[in-house]
Amino acid sequence: MQIIDVLPLTILPRNQDQILNYYHTEKLERGAVVEVELNKRKVRGVVIGSTDLKSAKLGFKKHVSYELKHIRRVINPKPQVFEWQLRVASFLASYYYAPLGLCVKLVLPPFWGVRGYEMGGENKLPAEKTKIEEKLVIGNALENIEEQIKKYIGKNKQVFLLVPETFSADYFIERFKKYEPVFVTGAVSNKKYYENWKNIASGETKLIVGTRIGLFLPFANLGLIIIDDESNGLYKSEMAPLYNAVDLAGYVVRMRNSDLLLTGIAPRIETLNSFTKETEKSINKEAKIIDMTREIKDKNFSVLSREMKGNVADIAAEKKKMILFVPRKGHANFISCRNCGEAISCKNCSVPLIYYKVPEEKLICHHCDYNEAVPRKCPTCGSFALKAYGVGSSKVVTELNDYLKYFGINNISVIQLDNDTTGYDEEVQSDLVNKFIDADCAILVATQMIFNHRHLIKVPLIGIINADTLAHFPDFRAEERMFCQLMILRDMTDKLLIQTYNPENYAIKAAVGGDADAFFKKELADRKLFSYPPYSRLTKIYLRHRNEKKLAYGAKVLADKLAAVIKQDKKFANIKIDSSLPSFIFKEKGMFKWNIMLEISPYDIYNDKEVTNIRNELFRYMPDIWHVDADPVLTI
Structure with a gap:
């Protein structure tokens, strides 16, 4: 009789054992696939190890307070999960604090377990190299x-x-x-x-x-x-x-x-x-900042600066192509009341509704797809003083077509590339991009979707409309993301024009000058001051809940509990609670979200596994309904 260690290929609570014990008449190889009973359900599992019952009997009598169940059946006695797959899954489960069974399922190929497809033999891993290049x-x-x-x-x-x-x-x-x-x-x-x-x-x-x-x-x-x-x-x-x-x-x-x-x-x-x-050596390129506050002072209220319009005319005259990059889709970012200041917001999310003018006037939420007709008066105060603010891709297309029509420029086509025109269909997206590439003279009005084609498209001119919205999130990586996008666009063109209401922004100035070193130097100095990565590692603990009050209370209890544990136990000395706050978008799809941010002293996640283990010990004090996001993209 053998005691078989089995990893069920299902989601188990992370603060519970991920490998369970069953008994079987014969020894099974590591990686074999079996069917076991778990909570009155039949689930597949992977054999992790086998122990002879006689040698383990004494230990089980002393330490195990449950009755062992038998393995229902052996699905495949040959190893179908290999050692390297278990190692990768273990790394994912440990560092990203995820159920081990879920991580193993992620690592396995899509055909795994399908009749007619065998995994074949295992390629042995080479001896570990002392230094990786x-x-x-x-x-x-x-x-x-x-x-x-x-x-x-x-x-x-x-x-x-x-x-x-x-x-x-x-x-x-x-x-x-x-x-x-x-x-x-x-x-x-x-x-x-x-x-x-x-x-x-x-x-x-x-x-x-x-x-x-x-x-x-x-x-x-x-x-x-x-x-x-x-x-x-x-x-x-x-x-x-x-x-x-x-x-x-x-x-x-x-x-x-x-x-x-x-x-x-x-x-x-x-x-x-x-x-x-x-x-890599970069080619000197022309780049310029256009101050939109001056355009307003000069009575130009268009989304296109005078210089941008002049360049559009030049492109048409020379029968060339250009891109107008717009960070947002829709016509305007929101509609607000000039009397009470309230923006018309989504009933399911704590965000303003996006204003669309074509193909029909309506307000749409980009988070839950809720939509409604544009009201004639403010829902809050009843005033008729409603106004649309901000710039979206469809507004740029409308104004651009009006400009071309007014000056009789009819030899240039305008193509809009965003999720509204592609419907999230990759084939449609490719067709629009190829239409632009094949055109003799065209303007592509695009959102961030253009970055999917950064290797393929090179044009004489790219104009950026309202670059400030690239850094609208109050997140420490906002300027980095803005700089990255500006530099990619700079690489795609010979000439870059950046329209902004904040011409002194250091990320914009560094991108215009192509001075990555200056940007990185300032960013590192700022992050060191506030202990942001790379001077720490951040882990976000978050929970979504339909009841706002219960969520806030539960977050306070957990934050206080974790703070007390950290204070009492010296092994958690390198961890501190950085913040416990509602998410920047507090409500989304009817669910409220709360974030607790942990700041951990910087460490090598590949070699200093003990630090990860200590962090995970802290998470054992956390209810399993809370989620963990190691190195989050957004902290808010």
Whole structure:
């Protein structure tokens, strides 16, 4: 008789044991798949280990107060979950404080458990390397990427190119087609994924381009992971476990004895501070700030400055192309009453409704899709003094078409690229981008969606409408995000015009001058003053609840409890509660949200695992309904 340690492939409360004990007549291999009973449910589980009942009997009598259940059936006695998969899942479960069973399910391929698809043999992990070669390339790194791919494939090594979305993948697959790359994403069929899986496991495929899921592939001889645009927010998962693919890549290269190359026009401050960096030579480009407060003083109330309009006319005359970048979609950001100052807000969310003028006048919430007709008078005070404020992409398109029509400019087409025109359809998005690329003379009015095509599009001129909205969130990374977007746009054009109401903003001035060093230096100084990353590690604990009062009370009780535990136990000395506040968007889809922010002394998440374990011990004092977000993208 054997006692079998089983990891159920389901979500268990994080403050409970993730590996459970069952008995079976025979010893089972680690990684075998079984069916067990859990809370009167049949669930699949992975065998973690086996112990002979005779040798464990005495210990069980002393320490176990429950009756062991038997394994219902053995689904597959051969290992179907490999050692490297368990290690990756354990890292995710530990650092991101997620259920281990959920993390194992994430690591497994989409075809796992489907009849007719076998996992095959396991590629043994190489001995750990004492020093990993990690490098950060700042700027346009396409030539550097190509050089590294050639170098490692020449050594008969595999290269994995991590991309944030499929459009970048399409670009790289076409650019490096001589290496016969494969594209790995969760959107392909099981048959195609399985085919790629086998070819990667055998070492036949040398260049793999993929999204986050590609980090869970069975590489035979991985030599290098390249991360394209490492600061891209799409690398952070929005579903549990809330992992960052850039940090996970750091773990994978250590596990697989490989090297790591990160690239980015403007990388994250934390990355910049941690890696050996190399800066690509940049071409001098024309960039200019347009002060919109002066435009208002000169009686120009249009969303387009006089200089921007002049450049539009020049583009049309020269039969060229340009991009107008607008950070927001819709017509206006909100409608407000000039009498009482109240904005018309969503009934489900604590945000103003976005004003749309075309195809019909209405107000829409971008968080829950609630919509209503535009009221004639203020719902709060009854005044008729309602006015729309802010600039969205559809307003820019309307004013641009009016300007072109007024001056009889009819040789240029205006294309709008945002979620309103694409309907979140990638095929429609590609069609609009190709329409712009193929046009002889066109203006593309685009939101952040344009960054999906940053490698593909190069134009003579890009104009930025209302750059200030790029840093509208009261978050310590707001200026960094603004600077990053401005620098990417700067790389996509020969001439950059930035319209702003705050021309002295240091991020805007640094982007115009192409002076990344000056921006990074100031950001580091500011973060050091307030102990923000990289001078600490932040972990956000948050909860959503329908009852505002119960949420606020529960947050206060938890914050006080954690503060007391930290004060009483010296092992938590490197952790402190930075804040306990309602979320910036306090109500979303009818649910209220509260954040408790923990500040932890900076540490190496790969080698200082004890610090992570101590942090997780603190979380055992937390009700399991609270969620954990390590290294959150937004702190608010």
